[in-house]
Amino acid sequence: MLTIFLNIGITVAQIIGGLISGSLSLLSDALHNFTDVISLIISYSASKFSKKKATLKYTFGYKRAEIIAAFINASTLIVVAFILIYHSIERFINPQVIESTLVIYMSILAILGNGFSVILLLKDRKQNMNITSAFEHLFTDMMASVAVLIGGVLMKYYQIYWVDSVLTFAIAIYLIIVGYKLFKDSFNVLMLFTPNAVEIKEIVERIDNFDHVKKMHHVHVWQLNEEETHLEAEIDFDKDLKLSEFEVILEKIEKLLNEDYAINHVTIQPEFEKDDDKNLIVQD
Template sequence: MGHHHHHHSHDHSDLKGRNLLISIFLNIGITVAQVIGGLLSGSLALLSDALHNFSDVLSLIISFVAQRLGKKQACRKKTFGYKRAEILAAFVNAATLVVVAIILMKEAVERLLNPQQIESNLVIWLALIAIMFNGFSVLLLKKDSDHNMNMKSAYLHLLTDMMASVAVLVGGILMKYFEIYWVDAVLTMIIGIYLIYMGYDLLKESTKVLMLFTPKSVVIQDIVESICTIDPVKNVHHVHIWQLNEEEVHMEAHIDFKKDIRLSEFDEILEKIEEHVYHKHGINHVNIQPEFDKCDSKSIIVQD
């Protein structure tokens, strides 16, 4: 059985870890301030933002631990190492976004039924502080979020919380100058809906990776047809393609050959296949089982 792989890395793990740590401490400070301020002012929006910030702290800690685990080497008991750690972290963080959103919306409905007077000055100042701190954290994580699902989950938590703080600020101003206290609950509902919207997509993408689904950019039929153009390949079947993490896409397949080739010939053909699927389809880990005149179904491309 032939087995080849390409590795390419754009790892800035030390920088990512430092940025995550800074964001963790910033969000701990925001959470404590907002809990105290929310209790003193009576603002549900501020308390809901504090709850979201607390979920941010947990999500950032999960992301940080996962990022550190992802650097650990493989061993005999863990042949893939901890390469899935960041995907798992993304899944957990996306799920918490949705759960937090549901809790916020439930509280908002109760507050709409029983509106309360709120100390708006405290709400305004704490919202401004949260916007500044979260805005800085968002800038720290923005670059790495473009190509890493774990960092994207942390970034989304911070981005949505910054936007939630903006909503809280607007609400505080409306309550201060117009005494529209029900806006506190309405803004909480809007925050909750937005959290579900942002969390769902990431939850779906991380679930696909954990379930070993074929990446959406890969078309198996195209790969099979292109490999069959390489002589002396006769047939490609029993194909599995999955994404291990952000950087690795794996493929395994059975290849039926037109003639009984030597092992040295197979190595040359395998090299061609590996280069072909890497450059054309982004697959960087190939595992091929060669066959000649074997009695099994050659027509089923995908099978268990």
Template sequence: MGHSHAHNHSHRHGDIKGKNLLISILLNILITVAQVIGGIISGSLALLSDALHNFSDVLSLVISYIANILSKKAASTNKTFGYKRAEIIAAFINASTLVIVAILLIIEAIDRFTEPQEIASELVIWLSLLGIIANGISVLLLRKDSDSNMNMRSAYLHLLTDMLASVAVLIGGLMMKYFEVYWIDALLTVIIALYLIYVGYDLLKTSTRVLMLFTPTEIQVNDIVAKVCEIEGIKNMHHVHIWQLNEDEVHLEAHLDFENNINLSEFDEKLDAIEELLYHDFGINHVNIQPEYGKCDSKDLIVQD
């Protein structure tokens, strides 16, 4: 009940987004294979850690690609929301893999600190340059969509951190080549891993809030209730639930206690006013209101249903 003010992206935009993801997947497969082979030959843990991160990128990009396709599928009687949350789930999985991969890298790097190994630095330098170029292209492809879509942001962060990791590996390769400082390989691995945890945790927290149907952080329920109750004829607003379905949709459902026993046409006028208020002041674009008059139920703001 209530109007939808959501602004949907065009199919063409979605097709471009999917194509960019596919190109990024192919580039990352190339980098991963090259760095695994190079890491084994050179003995560089930083290069192997970068390859492992790239492999997680491939998996995350495939998940994002599938989620992007699913999110465009139409709703049905047994899937009334369609697959609109597929991209949120993808973001959650991708953020989780970032953190897990980072922890594994730190454990391996600690072992390397105790036993630094001689590394074929020239191979490390050339392969890190390959990683910088390929990931740089992918970052540019996904940058625009990352601002407005959590799924694309998770893929973008994977690629951005991997590009930065390749830069770190390049610096390490140069230091090993010219100064024979081999412990720098393990140090750079730890730095890369800590950065992965930093960016991964923030995305993990955001996607978890959406999946758990928490109220968006920028919305204050008490402010909404106070504003709605200023509308003439509304006595009380209770049983309030506010959640974010995906990037584009924020939903509100609530019970409204009216001062008078109004008819349906009068209620529709009040509903229009409420929808406009919620959309323009709070960004809520899906509203479901249950009207009440003299009903004996709990009038608490939040009720555990």
């Protein structure tokens, strides 16, 4: 909440300063700060929603709220970046005289505000994609403000006004680089793709070597969120096991998957002489 209010103040100040000074880089920084405010509100809301308990209607609760927030935030980073690239090229072709003193003061204000916000989220930045997305927004904006400050100094003392456009372009490229990775990671989770650290073939080979296991097939592995990785599969057994015998094997499977692959939710369907598709991956 504190970082939200800080960034609202910075955004308003930079918009006023950018309009008065005529600095595109300051306005682009303000636009980026505005996306920070939106992303922080989304992240804050998602964090609250993710803690809601599951119900009969929402059996998973809202555990994916933070992944959705990360996806939205990453998308806004990329969209804003392309808007900035367009305007930076336009301004480079038609450079304008800029009130650099105001640019310097506003960029210092933004550095202090965003720097404090970064410190507030520093400890929890690796907690999940949601916090990471908020942190990346704030950190990139702080670095952008440093670039704007440098540009302001160059414009004030050396009258190099084209640097305003170059800095805006550089900020945009950096936003694309940061946003793309976060976009890709959150997209993979939302699409139920197999986590990169999980090798399905390796898992199947190891479980197929368990006593009485004939063949593991019809496997799905996905992330519900960053804390929960699920696996479901069907296993053919070489004899008609008692339920108690199956439970012993299941415990070994769960231990292997949890300790070696960080898979903490396992659903196995036991089968004996069932006539079905025995392929490793089956399109449902």
